Amino acid sequence: MDSLTSTFFTVTRDGPIAILAMNRPDKANGMTPDFWADLPRLMDELGRDETVRVAILRGEGRHFTGGMDLAAFADIAKLFESEPGRAAYAMRDTILRLQDAFNAIERTRFPVIAEIHGACIGAGIDLITACDLRLASEEAYFSIEEIHIGMAADVGTLQRLPKLISPSIAAELAYTGRRFMADEARAIGLLSQVLPDREALESASRQLALRIAEKSPLAIAGIKRNLAYARDHSVADGLDYIATWNAGMLRGADLMTAVQAKMAKTKATFADLLKA
Numbered sequence: 001m002d003s004l005t006s007t008f009f010t011v012t013r014d015g016p017i018a019i020l021a022m023n024r025p026d027k028a029n030g031m032t033p034d035f036w037a038d039l040p041r042l043m044d045e046l047g048r049d050e051t052v053r054v055a056i057l058r059g060e061g062r063h064f065t066g067g068m069d070l071a072a073f074a075d076i077a078k079l080f081e082s083e084p085g086r087a088a089y090a091m092r093d094t095i096l097r098l099q100d101a102f103n104a105i106e107r108t109r110f111p112v113i114a115e116i117h118g119a120c121i122g123a124g125i126d127l128i129t130a131c132d133l134r135l136a137s138e139e140a141y142f143s144i145e146e147i148h149i150g151m152a153a154d155v156g157t158l159q160r161l162p163k164l165i166s167p168s169i170a171a172e173l174a175y176t177g178r179r180f181m182a183d184e185a186r187a188i189g190l191l192s193q194v195l196p197d198r199e200a201l202e203s204a205s206r207q208l209a210l211r212i213a214e215k216s217p218l219a220i221a222g223i224k225r226n227l228a229y230a231r232d233h234s235v236a237d238g239l240d241y242i243a244t245w246n247a248g249m250l251r252g253a254d255l256m257t258a259v260q261a262k263m264a265k266t267k268a269t270f271a272d273l274l275k276a
Helices: 033-047 070-081 084-107 123-130 145-149 157-164 167-176 182-187 198-213 217-232 235-249 252-264
Strands: 009-014 017-022 054-059 112-116 119-121 133-137 141-143 193-195
Touching: 009 033, 017 033, 017 198, 033 084, 054 198, 070 084, 084 123, 112 123, 112 198, 119 123, 123 141, 123 157, 133 182, 133 198, 141 182, 145 167, 157 167, 182 193, 193 198, 217 235
Parallel strands: 017 054, 054 112, 112 133, 119 141, 133 193
Antiparallel strands: 009 017
């Protein structure tokens, strides 16, 4: 597990489930530079482990995350003391690097479940919108905080949120930065489940993860890839892509395993993917 060590996250395993916990509870899991460096590294490393079939992302302490730790990025402000063109170029490179931390969640072959409690604000929204599934406890609250510090969110919220909920609601939340609770987040389609407390939340996310882990990992990887492709392409392009995908990836072994288990009224067991 040495390659999975991190100063920001703790990484544990529950069978086929990888659990990544943001572990800076005294600072509301504010995202330090270590968060941005470690998240894509851990996602890529877990993706190379053929025994991982799903991941849960959670936060230790009272909150999921309070977003970016601005104090830890004080050096960014110093960029603007430099020559404007060069400062702008360096700033753009910094933003692209931060964006890639969340892109890594989409790149990985397995689904990532966001398990949200307490605060999920600022970059926390960017984070959960990059995840495949989102569950929360009923006391969880959300806010696109960036407008309150005079900036537009720039690491994914404005690009992904309108694909998950009504664009007009996404616009209102981004323009105002108002706080909204878990029940509203579910009503607008951001969450799939709201649980009464954190214990129930952890149980529900684990049960969901186990249900996913029981399925063919090859089929799950295909679903994830095609959902992302369909989001960013036309229906015609998406249909063509899934036809090509299944023509190349669909194999008889998993189909026969599933059919035989269904006929025998037993649970199918699917082989892991091959180690790359």
